[in-house]
Structures are given as C-alpha cells and as structure tokens.
Amino acid sequence: MKPSANPNWNWLRPEKNMMKNLSVNRDAKWHLNQPYNARHLMFAIVALLILAVTGSRMEVPRMVQETAQGVGYVVGLNEESSVATGVMRIAESIWPLRISEEIEVSRIENFDRNDLPWLSHVEVIESRTPHLNTETLQLEETVESKEVLVKPIGYLSHVLLKMLETLEMALWGTILAVALSIPLACFAAANYAPNRFIYNLARSTISLFRAIPELVSALFLVLAFGFGPIAGFLALGIHSAGFLGKFYAEDIENADRGPQEALQSIGAGQIKTLWYGVLPQVLPQYIAYTLYILDRNIRMATVIGIVGAGGIGLELKGRFDMFNFDHVGTILVIIFLTVIILDQFSARLRSRLM
Amino acid sequence: MLRFDSVYKRFPDGTEAIRNISLHVPKGQFCVVLGPSGAGKSTLLRMLNGLSQPTEGSVHLAGEQITERSVQRLRKRVATVHQQFNLTPRMSVALNVLSGALPQVAHWRAAIGLFPPELRQKACRLLDEVGLTPEHVNRRVSELSGGQQQRVGIARAFMMDPAVLLADEPVASLDPRISRGILELLHRQSRNHDTTVLCSLHQPELAREFGDRIIAVNQGRLVFDGTPEQLTDQVCEDLYHGALAHKHDVPEVDEAECEPELELAAA
Ligand SMILES: Nc1ncnc2c1ncn2[C@@H]1O[C@H](COP(=O)(O)OP(=O)(O)OP(=O)(O)O)[C@@H](O)[C@H]1O
C-alpha cells in the first residue's frame, strides 16, 4: 500500500481484507525441522550415564530391592524384610508415647512428702525379678518395691517447654533477619544504592548469608556463644536475612516508579521516598515473605538443636541416641502438631493481609 | 523565573521529544502549554523538576541552571501535578496529600506519620478546596475514582508553598465544572502568591480563559507563543488538525507569533 495524503482506514476492517494476500511468497519451500537431532541424542546419553554412575553410588538398586521386599512383607508375599522389621521395631517402641515422668524418690534430694510438685503423686511400684532358687531348683520371684514420684504429664510439659523455646528461637531469628535485611535491601536495590561499591557489597553480603546453611553456621556459633538458643537464633537470622534481603531488594526495584518520582521531584530525599513512595506499595508482599520465613525458621529451629544450638532438637537427638523411642515419638508428634497448627495460622494471616 | 536555552531532549531509543526550545517564563505568570498528544509537553515540564535532563542546552530556575548538584535544592520549591497522578496507591488520601510537604518535615515525624498540626489543617483545607469530602480522607487512593485521584494529586502539589507549579494536564480526568474550579485555583495561586505556573492542557478554550500566555509545542518544537487573544481558532485548527494530516509540517504561525514572548519577558 502506498502512503497517501488521505489515509484510508479500510484496512482496519477485518472482514474485508483479512484473508487476502496473506501468503508472502507462494513458491517458498517449506521445511519443518525434525524435533530431535544429534545434540539431543548426545544429551540423552550423557544424562543417562550420569544417572547410572550416581545411581550406583547412591545404592539406588538396593533401595528399590529392599523397598520392594518391605512392601511384599506388608502385603504378605515375603516372610522377612530388613526394612519392615526395622520400621516395625521402631513403631512398636514408639507406642505408647511417653507422657509421664517417673523419678525414684530416693534419687531426689531434700524430698518433701508434704510439698509435692503440682499434679504429681507418689506411687509404690513393685518390680519382680525371676531367679532360680539354687536349693529347690525352682523358679522364684523376688519382689522389690520402690517409691517413685510420678508426674503424669511431666515429660509432655518438658517437651512443650522445649517447643516453646524452639518457637522463640524462630521468632528471634526472624526478627534478626528483618532487622538485618531492611538496610541491606535498600543498599542492594539498584535505584537506591548510594554508589556502585556499596551496591556490590550489599549484594554479595546477601548472597553470602544465603550460602551459609544454618547447621554449619550454628556449629561455629555454638563454639562462640556456647550451647543454647543464642547460637540457634543467630544462625537462623543470618541465613534468612539472605533470603529476605534478596526478596526485599527485588521488590524495591520493581515498585511502581510513579509515586517515587512524585516524592523525588519535590526533593523529599531517599529515606522519605522509600518510606512514603515504596513501603506502602510493597508492605503486603514484605509481610507475606516474612511470614514464610518465620514458617521456615520454625521448621529449621526444630532440627538446629541437633548441633547443640538450643530448642527441641537437642532433646530429640539425645533421646534418639539412647534409643528412647517412646520419648522420640512424643517429640515428633509435638513438632508435627505445632507445624501444622502454625501453618494454618500463617495461611489465614496471609490471606487476611493480602 | 523559568528559562530554557536551546534545549534538546533525545530519549535513549532515539525519540526526539524536544527540539531546540528556548523559552522564558517570568515570575508569577500563568503559562499554558498546548499541543497534540505526544508533542512533548510532559517532557518539557519534567525537565523543570529534574525528572528528566536535557540532552543539549540548559534549563534555568530562578536564574540558576538545573544541574545534578543544584537540582536537589532547586526542586524543593517546585510542585508538580503529574499526568499519571503518581499517588502511592495503598496509602491513605491524607498521607498522600501530606507527603507533598515531606521536604519540610523532620525525619522522625515522617517516620511515624506524625505531621505537625498546621500541615494537617492545610491538608484538610486543600482537600476541601479541590472538592473532596471528609469521608474520602481516610480511604486508600486506590479506592478513589480517577478524577478524585487527580484532585488528591493537585492538593498534594499545593502542600508546599511552590514558587513554581508544574501542572501536567491537571484537569484531564475532571468534569467541566470541577475543571474550571481547579484552573481557578491554579490561577489564584499565581495571582496571590506570585507563583509561576506552567500548565499543559488539551482544551484551547480553557487555555484562552485562564492563561496569561499560551505556548504550543508540536513534535518537540515550539510552534506558537502568544497571548490568549492571539490563539485564534485558525491556530488551534493548524495545531491539531494540520499536525495530524501532514506529519512533518510545522504550522507557519511560529515565526510571526514568537515576538510577544520578548515583550512578556521584558515585562
Ligand atoms: N521515556 C521515554 N522514552 C522514549 N520516548 C519517550 C519517553 N517519554 C516520552 N517519549 C516520547 O517523547 C514524545 C513526547 O512525549 P510526551 O510525554 O512529552 O508527550 P505529551 O505532549 O505529554 O503527550 P500527552 O498529551 O499524550 O501527554 C512522545 O513521542 C513519546 O513517545
């Protein structure tokens, strides 16, 4: 179509001209590529090789075989399976869960019968030990009776307290992460960094924080601060500051420029512009991220105690090493319930805020 | 008060938004900028508050060139009504208006949103003046209509005592009655407070009625500069229709009409 002084708008009407002359070159030879070529084949071979090598190193075949045996045992095809017996043994010793706590009275210092701890009572338990009477050659039982202080929910409350400590660790880890990541994020947002050097410094600090796993930093922090929750929440805070810093910085960069320009154009300064032009835009997102990090920190705080950094993990590891599987069962159930309840709670909170 | 010296603005993609504009607007003048869509009106205004920098030439405010160093100081007396309103969407109307006074507010006050009482009263008075009601004050701006948002933006611009007021199509979303009210407000500001107003409009009749002086840009060039009386229907016709039909033709008026600028500048 030639350009004309009087523009012809007919071409805008689809029904008239749409199907005309769509083909640019009728003689063109059409050629569709094959979907696969030698490179794809090479790639598939290499991928298979990697799977084969790493699979044998990971003992994948044994895993498959023993799992199959276990399933067969459950269904009734096999008579024995090492996996199934292992699981069954643990399952049997987990149940019933350990709720109460019993302490021999003789082991308690300054025991005062008239001033028992809350909800507890003294019980006499008799333990019978069979033994062979050498004179009559009969099996006899000697009855030994001990006095024990029984706390009916003693162990449960101990675990709950530890769980509370775990939650507090997660909370303080998150608070620390927020406090660290807000200034980091401002410096790591390209449009607010004062200069290139600080920008790169902030970016690499954030990456470094994210690259240190909690369990590793906790190992070292335990050396520095001793056993207990300090090492735990510091480790959690540093790692999650890496995530929050990255998320916050990206949100600052992607925030709508309009309000920021409005404040910039009157010379409000960077801090006030961030506060009034950016924060209200990104706040719901920030809260969502922070809740997610809190959620993650709670799960992480339960295991971080394994290296001695406070919380329920230490108790879990101790009981596991002593084969007290009924105690382990109680701990696992409490962790499980807590995580589920908090998950529901934070999901509801998030949907409220959005 | 405002001066453009042979200003060119080229965007990185090659668009020439402003081509060789020289212009002087004296203190207290209400100057209306006309021009078809895409002519370069917004770009022209944005060079005065430092949101855009000229590629060539210089822009002066109160006798001082706007440079990277001076801009932070100079822009504190330049209020802008943005074409896209540029309000913070999830923030309340009250805080949006108050944020127009942020440069004068202490950091700690800004941080907790505790603006001094006189600024709060001023915000209420301005909201009343642009025709919003007390029930709007605590709503989020995203819950307002387009025209209401535009008026919030206008109230925000008045929160500082501007020496220069840049209004980029301040009545684009408003009905005729409110439009006149807003332009009256701008006009009064320039009369009573000696504020220099540069206001872009799409309505030549309003320009004639309120402007002390009217300039027109097309394709980045200054094509008309004169008094409201000199903006005849023929000039408007040329500006809008002429521009549409022959894209590379600048209306003839510009040479003839450029002289009044000198008179005004001298006045
Ligand atoms: N950031 C940018 N990058 C590239 N080109 C731009 C940019 N901003 C504006 N332009 C171009 O510059 C020219 C002038 O734009 P400007 O926004 O100043 O027009 P305007 O006169 O304000 O139009 P309107 O009346 O529609 O608001 C237009 O051609 C536009 O496409």
Ligand SMILES: [Mg+2]
């Ligand atoms: Mg514009």
